[in-house]
Amino acid sequence: MYTVSVRDHFMIAHSFHGEAFGPAQRLHGATYVVDLEFRRPDLDANGMVVDIGLATEVLRAVMAGLNYRNLDDEPAFKGHNTTTEFLAREVFDRVVAAIGRDELGPGARGVESVRVILHESHVASASFTGPLS
Amino acid sequence: MYTVSVRDHFMIAHSFHGEAFGPAQRLHGATYVVDLEFRRPDLDANGMVVDIGLATEVLRAVMAGLNYRNLDDEPAFKGHNTTTEFLAREVFDRVVAAIGRDELGPGARGVESVRVILHESHVASASFTGPLS
Amino acid sequence: MYTVSVRDHFMIAHSFHGEAFGPAQRLHGATYVVDLEFRRPDLDANGMVVDIGLATEVLRAVMAGLNYRNLDDEPAFKGHNTTTEFLAREVFDRVVAAIGRDELGPGARGVESVRVILHESHVASASFTGPLS
Amino acid sequence: MYTVSVRDHFMIAHSFHGEAFGPAQRLHGATYVVDLEFRRPDLDANGMVVDIGLATEVLRAVMAGLNYRNLDDEPAFKGHNTTTEFLAREVFDRVVAAIGRDELGPGARGVESVRVILHESHVASASFTGPLS
Amino acid sequence: MYTVSVRDHFMIAHSFHGEAFGPAQRLHGATYVVDLEFRRPDLDANGMVVDIGLATEVLRAVMAGLNYRNLDDEPAFKGHNTTTEFLAREVFDRVVAAIGRDELGPGARGVESVRVILHESHVASASFTGPLS
Amino acid sequence: MYTVSVRDHFMIAHSFHGEAFGPAQRLHGATYVVDLEFRRPDLDANGMVVDIGLATEVLRAVMAGLNYRNLDDEPAFKGHNTTTEFLAREVFDRVVAAIGRDELGPGARGVESVRVILHESHVASASFTGPLS
Numbered sequence: 117m118y119t120v121s122v123r124d125h126f127m128i129a130h131s132f133h134g135e136a137f138g139p140a141q142r143l144h145g146a147t148y149v150v151d152l153e154f155r156r157p158d159l160d161a162n163g164m165v166v167d168i169g170l171a172t173e174v175l176r177a178v179m180a181g182l183n184y185r186n187l188d189d190e191p192a193f194k195g196h197n198t199t200t201e202f203l204a205r206e207v208f209d210r211v212v213a214a215i216g217r218d219e220l221g222p223g224a225r226g227v228e229s230v231r232v233i234l235h236e237s238h239v240a241s242a243s244f245t246g247p248l249s
Numbered sequence: 250m251y252t253v254s255v256r257d258h259f260m261i262a263h264s265f266h267g268e269a270f271g272p273a274q275r276l277h278g279a280t281y282v283v284d285l286e287f288r289r290p291d292l293d294a295n296g297m298v299v300d301i302g303l304a305t306e307v308l309r310a311v312m313a314g315l316n317y318r319n320l321d322d323e324p325a326f327k328g329h330n331t332t333t334e335f336l337a338r339e340v341f342d343r344v345v346a347a348i349g350r351d352e353l354g355p356g357a358r359g360v361e362s363v364r365v366i367l368h369e370s371h372v373a374s375a376s377f378t379g380p381l382s
Numbered sequence: 383m384y385t386v387s388v389r390d391h392f393m394i395a396h397s398f399h400g401e402a403f404g405p406a407q408r409l410h411g412a413t414y415v416v417d418l419e420f421r422r423p424d425l426d427a428n429g430m431v432v433d434i435g436l437a438t439e440v441l442r443a444v445m446a447g448l449n450y451r452n453l454d455d456e457p458a459f460k461g462h463n464t465t466t467e468f469l470a471r472e473v474f475d476r477v478v479a480a481i482g483r484d485e486l487g488p489g490a491r492g493v494e495s496v497r498v499i500l501h502e503s504h505v506a507s508a509s510f511t512g513p514l515s
Numbered sequence: 516m517y518t519v520s521v522r523d524h525f526m527i528a529h530s531f532h533g534e535a536f537g538p539a540q541r542l543h544g545a546t547y548v549v550d551l552e553f554r555r556p557d558l559d560a561n562g563m564v565v566d567i568g569l570a571t572e573v574l575r576a577v578m579a580g581l582n583y584r585n586l587d588d589e590p591a592f593k594g595h596n597t598t599t600e601f602l603a604r605e606v607f608d609r610v611v612a613a614i615g616r617d618e619l620g621p622g623a624r625g626v627e628s629v630r631v632i633l634h635e636s637h638v639a640s641a642s643f644t645g646p647l648s
Numbered sequence: 649m650y651t652v653s654v655r656d657h658f659m660i661a662h663s664f665h666g667e668a669f670g671p672a673q674r675l676h677g678a679t680y681v682v683d684l685e686f687r688r689p690d691l692d693a694n695g696m697v698v699d700i701g702l703a704t705e706v707l708r709a710v711m712a713g714l715n716y717r718n719l720d721d722e723p724a725f726k727g728h729n730t731t732t733e734f735l736a737r738e739v740f741d742r743v744v745a746a747i748g749r750d751e752l753g754p755g756a757r758g759v760e761s762v763r764v765i766l767h768e769s770h771v772a773s774a775s776f777t778g779p780l781s
Numbered sequence: 782m783y784t785v786s787v788r789d790h791f792m793i794a795h796s797f798h799g800e801a802f803g804p805a806q807r808l809h810g811a812t813y814v815v816d817l818e819f820r821r822p823d824l825d826a827n828g829m830v831v832d833i834g835l836a837t838e839v840l841r842a843v844m845a846g847l848n849y850r851n852l853d854d855e856p857a858f859k860g861h862n863t864t865t866e867f868l869a870r871e872v873f874d875r876v877v878a879a880i881g882r883d884e885l886g887p888g889a890r891g892v893e894s895v896r897v898i899l900h901e902s903h904v905a906s907a908s909f910t911g912p913l914s
Contacts, residue, residue, distance in 0.1 A: 119641060221535075
């Protein structure tokens, strides 16, 4: 199995609901450094998993839709705790949608699964991995 | 599949038995930077894989049981080479025992598997991954 | 010249005022990974620059005063853009105050200067370095 | 499942063929930092996945066969784009060949699979993972 | 003293002249991860060392002038070994020229010195630091 | 000012004397990842600060004199706490001695100062910087 991974980041404000979150129930924020990984069993005609230039652009576009925002005000996240693991899934869903719109090129249809890792600090991270159907 | 990972470290002395270890047969030591990763297929009611605050406390407690020790003197390791891969399994077993004692909260019962990675330097690491039964 | 450095982090929300900040004028947030470095020309009787246990506690206490907050609501920051470089100076001032209260032990009086580095992402950081008078 | 991983690097020149590569069609180069990971379900009699000293030597020997070269001039790569993912597979094949020649010791026959990760910058990497048959 | 630092990278081919370089006399290449650091004694009216958005653009422009090239073919480097330390100075000179053209904004005139660090692998780096006159 | 830096590591056991060290008074150990940095105001005829190949060999030789040892048994350290800052100075002294024996080549006489950084974990490090007289 081959993978290719690209990295970018976004910076947001949010708060959490539920006693389990302790002081993180207050409005605070985070930098998320994001690794976006594509997996496929063989390479395309160019010898690539995906076009890394297009992958970088897709990731940048997904970041732009989240960056410099207060997630508490985003209708899409109403009623959800925007934990690191929840946001990893959200980035995954947006990347998969971009693949569906052919923004990664037709070659990206050979991708079997995608992994999104969000690093929230030097000591904590979360990820979501799922297949492309 | 979702994951959440937290990081801590411990510092120990030990020596190895067997010619394969060369100069590491002498008493020496290591810093192990530990990544503890929890995996589950869906999030709990709070939108979490595990309570990251409790996960950090469990990891710290496991580290405290190993930190600042000469492992050659620990009865638990008698007859074993405490290699990095062996210690990754040891940390895994202690975390699984803590989950069994509900120290990660009842929500942690949704965790399917745990991965423990030990970084012994900037150029070497080892890990153990296993299911929660 | 000797140095000792310890690391911790804090997570905050804030917004900036001024066209130069572009989309960062919106309420957003950041994780700051903080390196706190002490410099002195010789070691104390224990062979230390500072007591690294006390240094870690002082840094944790300073982090606790900033963590999980919306800096726009903090009276101390009224009228200031809480940029990364501004916050590096703020952490510096709080550490110096703690040294003045002997929280790092009497040995810390041998420290000549302190450096605070704040990493806001994998691609950007800021620092403040100043003498202890 | 246990893993052990060792790290080294090599530095090469190459160029790519195909419009998808844009300016990377020009002769340029890269540093590849390589993580070589061995996976097996149980430890050998010494408590090891593989002899980490031998693993380091095998990786160094494979690096020496690639380092300080213009890959466009290597007959082995004729007609191929030596992308990061392609080179991850190439390192994998050379490591597997070394295991076949018993250069990792007879104990390495317990290894089930190998993963090779190539980091080409702070924001991009690729990998190949395959079984040892 | 305050600093702000931004990171980017470039990928080039080159060869070295002189027996001291051993196998690096052959045509090979490197990824250089670049940290560009600005230093000044006080902050501007916005609370900044430099406009970090402009700093990122200036660094990207300098990288674009070096990226995906064979430095052996660049007239500017004729007769020079393009070692990591030499290239750190080259990036410094190009950044200083951009400041002279006001590409970092008029506020950048308060910058006292600039440091450029080039990381060529996980085990080697070089830097050049100089004043702005 | 130019710098060049190379990295290696060593793994030792030791214990500390003095209440300030708490549980670190017990026999334990550490991995030290070492950055060795050379500083000089101009480059030599090859365009280098030092011959990076020789620098790597000198660092490796110094590491070999410390690696896989119990520092409590080393006569050279009798009566000293082998703290991270103390060991940074020790590595510095051994490197300076090697330069005095011309092991870095005659060109290394242009080096003005040397910095040694020891990373003992992901959250703590120490350094010593001194001139070459």
